[in-house]
Amino acid sequence: MGESSMPPSSPPSARLLKLGILASAVLMLAALGLFALSLNGRDHGDGDVRLAVTAQGCEPRELSVPAGETRFSIVNDSQRAIEWEILDGVMVLEERENIAPGLHQPLTATLAEGDYAMTCGLLSNPHGTLHVTANDDAPAVALSRQDFIAPLAEYKVYLTLQTRRLIEATEALHQAITTGELETARMAYREARLIDQRLAMATGLYSDLDERLNARADYFAEREQDPEFVGFHRLALGLFETGSTDGLTPIATQLLEDTRTLGERLRHQAIPPAQLANGSARVLKAWHAHAIDSKTLNAHELLDLQGLTAGAEKIVTLLAPLLKRQAPDALEGLQTQLARLQQRLPEKSNTAPGAKLSSDVDREALLTDTQALADTLDSLDRTLALNG
Incomplete structure (x- = not known):
């Protein structure tokens, strides 16, 4: 076979190269635009x-x-x-x-x-x-109150005891701040905050109290300087970042008043059965969202997670008899996830706000386990309703 008579190929012209680069850029911009569109909330599902x-x-x-x-x-x-x-x-x-x-x-x-x-x-x-x-086609979704009589009664006792401890701890915190005893105030803060977070599910049902007790500075127009920014996060700012009790007495006084109000409400108002698991999931998800957003995990946030996990453990214990009878697989998975998260948490002695974070804390694992527990808790109302 003879040699090919086809002439050798010539390199593309500069004009063609420019056109190719321009086309690639257009395609890339279009892809980025579609990606941004999917992120910015315009890709809502049908019926949303x-x-x-x-x-x-x-x-x-x-x-x-x-x-x-x-x-x-x-x-x-x-x-x-x-x-x-x-x-x-x-x-x-x-x-x-x-x-x-x-x-x-x-x-x-x-x-x-x-x-x-x-x-x-x-x-x-x-x-x-x-x-x-009104919607005649809506399925009945309310949980049976009769099945929840015993869990709710036990939870009422738990809330009463915990709010008493919370009031005592905030009284000690108020006293230490009033007398300017910084280290004593820090210790009292830690105790009060742990109890507050055990009660986070119940406190979160009352938007006015939850805002004053637990809202972060980001939710106020003037952030840390906003006069409406009070509660635990405001006290933590003074006690652990500024390192002083100066100006904190009015904040501590308001905190004590709000914890007493919380105690009165929880004493006289019933917790809706559907909020036991749902509310616990909500506060864990809120912690998880903040931890993701802040991109760091400090000792103060670990302290909060300890309290939240203890509160979730109580809810799991209360719901266990119902789940054992109606959805044993769900109960087993829930208990496994709770135990895994508890094992991830460091010792309490290492979680005082302001303390150096231990290097053996696995942030990503904590985030993953918290999300998994929250998701399972979030599904329990549907599980109980379907089996009830």
């Missing part, structure tokens, strides 16, 4: 109820949905991380926290007919209104 939160509040300010299960898509159209809650009076039914600017998060809620309030970003923003209309 979209609500945007701006710097001024909710848009729309009023929503109307049928009774039963609704999936919301909450879009953050402000420049700061925000939270969104559904309130029945002051009681929190559902919430999403730490939604980053430009992003969205889904929330699925099962609501009975009635009118509810919505918190909309900054705590100073006006509330929105959620109208839930």
